[in-house]
Amino acid sequence: MAMRIVAESARLLGASRLIPIASAHIDGALYHGDSGTLFAEKLVEGKAKVAIRSTLNVGALDLTGCVRIRLEKPQRDMARRMMEAYRKLGCETSWTCAPYQAGHRPAFGTDVAWGESNAVVFCNSVLGARTNRYGDFLDIACAIAGRAPDYGLHRPESRRARLIFDVTALPASFLASEAAWPILGSLYGREVGDAIGVVTGVTCHPGEDALKAFGAAAASSGAVGLFHIAGVTPESPDSETALGGAEPETIVRVTPQLAAAARARLSTAEHPKTVDAVAVGSPHLSSNEFAALEHLIAERHLAVPLYACTGRHVLGRLESTGRRKALEAAGVVIVADTCVVVTPILPDMAGGVLMTNSGKFAHYAPGNTGYSVLYGSLADCVESAVAGKPIFMDIVA
Amino acid sequence: MSLQAEVLVDGKCGQGAALTLTQPISFWGGVDAKSGRIVDVRHPQHGQSVAGRVLFLPGTIGSSSASAVLLELVHNGHAPAAIVLHELDAILLLGLIVAREMGWRTPMALRLDKSRFGHFSGRNVQVSPQARLSVCAEGITP
Numbered sequence: 001m002a003m004r005i006v007a008e009s010a011r012l013l014g015a016s017r018l019i020p021i022a023s024a025h026i027d028g029a030l031y032h033g034d035s036g037t038l039f040a041e042k043l044v045e046g047k048a049k050v051a052i053r054s055t056l057n058v059g060a061l062d063l064t065g066c067v068r069i070r071l072e073k074p075q076r077d078m079a080r081r082m083m084e085a086y087r088k089l090g091c092e093t094s095w096t097c098a099p100y101q102a103g104h105r106p107a108f109g110t111d112v113a114w115g116e117s118n119a120v121v122f123c124n125s126v127l128g129a130r131t132n133r134y135g136d137f138l139d140i141a142c143a144i145a146g147r148a149p150d151y152g153l154h155r156p157e158s159r160r161a162r163l164i165f166d167v168t169a170l171p172a173s174f175l176a177s178e179a180a181w182p183i184l185g186s187l188y189g190r191e192v193g194d195a196i197g198v199v200t201g202v203t204c205h206p207g208e209d210a211l212k213a214f215g216a217a218a219a220s221s222g223a224v225g226l227f228h229i230a231g232v233t234p235e236s237p238d239s240e241t242a243l244g245g246a247e248p249e250t251i252v253r254v255t256p257q258l259a260a261a262a263r264a265r266l267s268t269a270e271h272p273k274t275v276d277a278v279a280v281g282s283p284h285l286s287s288n289e290f291a292a293l294e295h296l297i298a299e300r301h302l303a304v305p306l307y308a309c310t311g312r313h314v315l316g317r318l319e320s321t322g323r324r325k326a327l328e329a330a331g332v333v334i335v336a337d338t339c340v341v342v343t344p345i346l347p348d349m350a351g352g353v354l355m356t357n358s359g360k361f362a363h364y365a366p367g368n369t370g371y372s373v374l375y376g377s378l379a380d381c382v383e384s385a386v387a388g389k390p391i392f393m394d395i396v397a
Numbered sequence: 398m399s400l401q402a403e404v405l406v407d408g409k410c411g412q413g414a415a416l417t418l419t420q421p422i423s424f425w426g427g428v429d430a431k432s433g434r435i436v437d438v439r440h441p442q443h444g445q446s447v448a449g450r451v452l453f454l455p456g457t458i459g460s461s462s463a464s465a466v467l468l469e470l471v472h473n474g475h476a477p478a479a480i481v482l483h484e485l486d487a488i489l490l491l492g493l494i495v496a497r498e499m500g501w502r503t504p505m506a507l508r509l510d511k512s513r514f515g516h517f518s519g520r521n522v523q524v525s526p527q528a529r530l531s532v533c534a535e536g537i538t539p
Contacts (some may be wrong), residue, residue, distance in 0.1 A: 001498055004498065005491070005495060005498060007488055007492060008494050009494065011484065012405065012406070012487050012490060012494075013487050014484075027462060028465065030465070032425075032430045032462065032465045032468075032469050033431065033469035033472065033473060034465055034469075034472065035428050035468045035469045035471070035472035035473075035496075035499070036468065036469070038472075038499065039468070039495055039498075040500060042499065133487030133488060134467075134488075135462070135463060135464040135465075135487070135489070135491045136462050136464045136491070137464055137465070137466040137468070137491055137492075137494075137495045138464070138487075138488075139492050152448070169519075189458075193421075193456070194458075218533065220423075221458070222458055223456075223458045235442065236427075263437075264429075268438060268439075325520060339427075358404050363426070364426040366437075366438045366439075367426050367427060367436040367437045367438060368426055368436075
């Protein structure tokens with residue numbers, strides 16, 4: 001069945017052959033309804049096993065027990081069965097949307113089959129490994145087959161940038177701020193759609209967590225699978241290389257006004273007087289991001305819960321250093337294996353306002369949680385959680 | 398009038414009121430997997446349902462879980478009657494390929510240039526087994 005799915009997808013994509021792949025990241029173990037569980041169990045019944053290293057993206061449950069998930073028993077059971085089926089198929093129980101920060105970093109130039117839009121874009125853009133945007137089911141099918149259709153971003157000629165996204169006109173202080181990258185990512189995705197662009201005008205490396213935030217936001221607002229940043233990402237020492245020597249088809253010149261409008265679009269709450277909850281960690285927080293969070297909280301107590309979503313790779317370190325206890329004592333709710341927009345964790349609250357520093361949460365929270373969102377930097381999020389009302393530390397862009 | 402479309406994924410022929418989206422959509426996070434309702438508050442067709450409709454999609458964006466949402470809609474009976482795409486989206490259509498593997502009845506997925514979508518807006522549309530799209534005699538839908 002797995003091979004048939006891979007072959008049928010290859011036909012649909014017009015790929016003439018299948019290529020061997022080195023690893024997979026599986027996005028199919030998140031419960032959306034019984035159909036996905038039935039599919040995974042059918043694979044298990046057929047005695048399928050993954051042929052290559054395969055990490056798992058988030059599930060619908062927090063199996064570490066950090067937080068309670070508000071799923072009714074039948075759904076909870078089906079979600080658990082689904083997670084169990086993927087484990088039986090031989091996948092690693094990483095349960096994170098940031099596998100690239102949990103030790104799964106394919107080498108530059110290798111072909112892999114990754115799912116989860118932010119992981120795909122990070123894998124292609126920051127690691128320089130080659131994957132298409134594998135949808136649920138095709139990722140596990142490729143992992144079992146050990147092969148993927150040869151098309152799209154697996155082919156070097158398809159990885160060339162065709163447009164320039166120039167941020168030269170933005171202040172250096174803005175580009176150095178953590179808040180800039182989800183905003184720019186969201187604007188980038190909206191402007192380029194599914195095209196490949198090269199970002200120019202970035203003069204210093206913004207750091208891996210900023211690239212993670214940029215890619216996640218870009219893959220939420222557009223069908224982005226790969227971006228280049230001149231002088232930063234591995235296939236783009238300069239814009240000429242990224243463009244493959246060709247002239248760009250389009251140049252998007254990002255003005256402070258465009259960035260401000262992109263920032264405004266990330267919020268759906270209109271002048272809220274209170275904040276009911278704060279959520280960070282989409283993609284999952286790294287150890288460095290937890291350190292920044294702890295530094296900003298500065299031993300104060302939060303008035304409203306701050307949900308901090310992460311994976312087991314970070315949770316273990318938080319526990320061994322005693323930081324988990326300190327964070328929870330301050331009012332942080334740690335969420336592991338899953339996150340607040342993929343499964344019901346936030347209190348069911350009509351008209352609730354959720355503040356976030358994540359472009360991806362900002363994009364999906366209104367539809368998935370019913371909360372309206374307010375976008376701010378991590379510092380804004382912490383100050384607002386302390387005060388229980390919106391507080392903005394700085395005006396960016 | 399009728400137009401010939403290209404078959405992307407074969408399935409059962411169907412009939413339903415056209416729902417023409419005016420902006421690309423992400424099925425995951427944009428469409429409720431339980432009901433088929435469009436829940437993306439930023440989408441112009443927010444609040445409408447894809448269930449039982451002949452769904453005209455100018456484009457798709459976002460999450461790689463679109464296939465899971467479509468599979469679930471097929472399984473729970475809230476799938477569109479047919480899906481007409483301006484451009485092929487392998488992630489979304491994978492939901493139909495897997496549904497077929499599971500032995501479930503799947504709607505047909507077709508390709509048609511979005512410049513032709515206007516012919517069907519607001520009408521009842523029939524999709525033949527040969528992938529011809531035609532407006533039903535009863536005309537305008539409620």
